[in-house]
Amino acid sequence: xxWDDFLLRAGLAGLGVVLAAAPLGCFTVWRRMAYxxxxxxxxxxLGVALALVAGLPVTPVVILTALALSLVxxxxxxxxxxxxxxxxxxxxxxxxxxxxxxxxxxxxxxDLESLLFGDILSVRPADLLVIWGGALVVVATxxxxxxxxxxxxxxxxxxxxxxxxxxxxxxxxxxxxxxxxALALKVVGALLIAAMLVLPPAAAxxxxxxxxxxxxxxxxxxxxxxxxxxxxSLHLDTPAGPSIVSCAALIFVVTRTVARQP
Amino acid sequence: MTLVTLDQVHVLQGARxxxxxxxxxxxxxxxxxxxxxxxxxxxxxxxxILGALAPVSGRVTRHPDLRIGYVPQRLSIDATLPMNVxxxxxxxxxxxxxxxxxxxxxxxxxxxxxxxxxxxxxxxxQRLLLARALLDAPDLxxxxxxxxxxxxxxxxxxxxxxxxxxxxxxxxxxxxSHDLHxxxxxxxxxxxxxxxxxxxxxxxxxxxxxEYRALFGSGTQGALALYKHxxxxxxxxxxxxxxxxx
Numbered sequence: 001x002x003w004d005d006f007l008l009r010a011g012l013a014g015l016g017v018v019l020a021a022a023p024l025g026c027f028t029v030w031r032r033m034a035y036x037x038x039x040x041x042x043x044x045x046l047g048v049a050l051a052l053v054a055g056l057p058v059t060p061v062v063i064l065t066a067l068a069l070s071l072v073x074x075x076x077x078x079x080x081x082x083x084x085x086x087x088x089x090x091x092x093x094x095x096x097x098x099x100x101x102x103x104x105x106x107x108x109x110x111d112l113e114s115l116l117f118g119d120i121l122s123v124r125p126a127d128l129l130v131i132w133g134g135a136l137v138v139v140a141t142x143x144x145x146x147x148x149x150x151x152x153x154x155x156x157x158x159x160x161x162x163x164x165x166x167x168x169x170x171x172x173x174x175x176x177x178x179x180x181x182a183l184a185l186k187v188v189g190a191l192l193i194a195a196m197l198v199l200p201p202a203a204a205x206x207x208x209x210x211x212x213x214x215x216x217x218x219x220x221x222x223x224x225x226x227x228x229x230x231x232x233s234l235h236l237d238t239p240a241g242p243s244i245v246s247c248a249a250l251i252f253v254v255t256r257t258v259a260r261q262p
Numbered sequence: 263m264t265l266v267t268l269d270q271v272h273v274l275q276g277a278r279x280x281x282x283x284x285x286x287x288x289x290x291x292x293x294x295x296x297x298x299x300x301x302x303x304x305x306x307x308x309x310x311i312l313g314a315l316a317p318v319s320g321r322v323t324r325h326p327d328l329r330i331g332y333v334p335q336r337l338s339i340d341a342t343l344p345m346n347v348x349x350x351x352x353x354x355x356x357x358x359x360x361x362x363x364x365x366x367x368x369x370x371x372x373x374x375x376x377x378x379x380x381x382x383x384x385x386x387x388q389r390l391l392l393a394r395a396l397l398d399a400p401d402l403x404x405x406x407x408x409x410x411x412x413x414x415x416x417x418x419x420x421x422x423x424x425x426x427x428x429x430x431x432x433x434x435x436x437x438x439s440h441d442l443h444x445x446x447x448x449x450x451x452x453x454x455x456x457x458x459x460x461x462x463x464x465x466x467x468x469x470x471x472x473e474y475r476a477l478f479g480s481g482t483q484g485a486l487a488l489y490k491h492x493x494x495x496x497x498x499x500x501x502x503x504x505x506x507x508x
Contacts, residue, residue, distance in 0.1 A: 161332030
């Protein structure tokens, strides 16, 4: 039953990404860092190109480039001045340069479409191991820093007074973001990673009255989007990554309509 | 006991000099208020004491075990972050439901555990922020413009609360305020700041200092006296209380 197998792997890969993206996506929304997700995932494309050119293993290089790009951004944001423009330049610059670099590679070696939109249906068992391993590392790290991250998110000076360094907590989040982007690249593709970070938390918001409950709802709704999107993709013969994100958008509309507005 | 010492502290923000050779000491059990016009470096001074800003020269020395309770001027919780009152009190350290209930009762917020923080009124939020800062049994309580948005009776009541907290817990209190009339009367020591320390001392001393009058004019004396009067009237046995707690 090969048919069942690839679908099972696709589902498991999607759920692994959801596991890491749920807490990280919540922080992305709470801290208004959606652009961070964008730029980090654009950095991932650059990473893929670099890895292929240099003949290095893809995942570690992607993590490193995504991390490097988000550290540069963190620095720009902390300086404050016209961060918005600088971020736009960095984010779109990385995307464009990455795409140009990919175009130099023989087309056999890289499938541009799967890079941009993901290729969840071709996930191999080894990918699954990387995705779930990475997701567990992200979740464990965020759980370990949880109280400190939340306090720093609420008010930087309130955190400092309690002996928490808000800059250090931002670094932990940045690290988690780079890792998650690298994991999700195969599943939803570089263009839609930011969507998976932002849409499920936005959909979960009206259902929750504490940060923890919002993370749980985000995971549940994210999982629903992955399974619903895969099913739709199978029945309607649509691309899997965009179907998952469409499903998440639909869930957002439903929860916002049904639940009371906060 | 000296909790924090600033010695000739010099702080820049960008290229602008915000604090110029500021020296001060904060001791346990005293209420110190920093007053000054907008842009005089009040918030910078407070953030330097918190450790958020590093001086380019001079030294900030904190007592090694210093616990700081910080009450921000306001709390801008992003609308996407669900935060109810009980959860907020459990940051950064988790608190038991009993502790939370007791803190809320103390802050006149009984039974509000499940209320979203964003729906509280200005006064309620102010009391919640204070309650959270007190949960960690601070040695030093720092309040940034604590009565912004409160009317004068509300502000006076808030300062009495601060005095009562100091009396029962013996912590030091540092307040930053431009709410001259009321806050000065509630302080043991006033520091008048305008980039550098213009003058400091007991409220009456500062209020009559020429440097202070140059910054704020002389119209505050009457209000100061008014508060003093009202204060001793409503808290008849105030000084007596002091004695029994020490």
